[in-house]
Amino acid sequence: LGICYAVAAIKKWARILSIFFNIGTAGLYIIYGIGYYGSRQIPMALLSGLIVILFSGSTYFLLIKKTSAFFNERNQIQEEPHAPQS
Numbered sequence: 082l083g084i085c086y087a088v089a090a091i092k093k094w095a096r097i098l099s100i101f102f103n104i105g106t107a108g109l110y111i112i113y114g115i116g117y118y119g120s121r122q123i124p125m126a127l128l129s130g131l132i133v134i135l136f137s138g139s140t141y142f143l144l145i146k147k148t149s150a151f152f153n154e155r156n157q158i159q160e161e162p163h164a165p166q167s
Contacts, residue, residue, distance in 0.1 A: 091155040096143055103140040107133045 087095030114129030142148060 091152060093152045093156045096152050100140055100143050103136045107136040107140070
């Protein structure tokens with residue numbers, strides 16, 4: 082839940098951390114799907130496949146250049162010191 086907030090708050094480090102977690106989660110569900118398929122639990126294997134597709138899609142959108150540029154731009158705006166007002 083905390084990582085979701087950090088990504089929504091446009092934190093560059095959260096985007097990178099989310100990419101790693103998405104890859105790990107997709108990898109685990111690939112293994113689960115293979116196990117379910119091997120034990121003939123087809124509905125669970127299909128559900129695992131759907132989860133892999135959703136996490137892979139999320140990872141794709143976090144990896145594209147447009148998203149990276151957006152996060153970089155937003156972080157630069159947040160880090161700039163504000164000029165004193167008189």
